[in-house]
Amino acid sequence: MKEWISIGIKVVPLVWGAVQAVERMVSARGRDKEDAAVDMVNTFVEATEGAYGRDVVNNERVKSATRKLMQAVVEFQNVVREVATNLKPA
Numbered sequence: 001m002k003e004w005i006s007i008g009i010k011v012v013p014l015v016w017g018a019v020q021a022v023e024r025m026v027s028a029r030g031r032d033k034e035d036a037a038v039d040m041v042n043t044f045v046e047a048t049e050g051a052y053g054r055d056v057v058n059n060e061r062v063k064s065a066t067r068k069l070m071q072a073v074v075e076f077q078n079v080v081r082e083v084a085t086n087l088k089p090a
Contacts, residue, residue, distance in 0.1 A: 011066075014044045015073050034074075038067050 018040040026036045042057050045066075056062050 010048075011041065011045065011069070012073075015041050015066075015069050018044070019070065019073055019077070034067070034070060037070055038063075041066055041070065 015037075018037045021040065022033055022037040026033050028036065042063070045057050045062075
């Protein structure tokens with residue numbers, strides 16, 4: 001169980017990196033862009049699965065959680081960008 005907790009913690013930077021990469025490389029918008037980022041994260045997790053000999057990505061709950069995490073990261077980035085843009089210099 002401890003291995004999967006550490007993998008879960010490591011997924012957040014992977015999600016962040018996938019979002020950044022897709023923003024730079026994919027011209028699609030909306031769901032297509034989100035799907036590309038989710039696919040990238042799933043590919044990373046599948047590579048990790050091989051090391052542990054377990055199939056986690058093909059679970060619907062994991063797929064749903066990955067997408068929700070991706071949406072949360074994008075929302076966080078958007079809010080921070082908006083707030084930073086509207087801040088007055090100190």
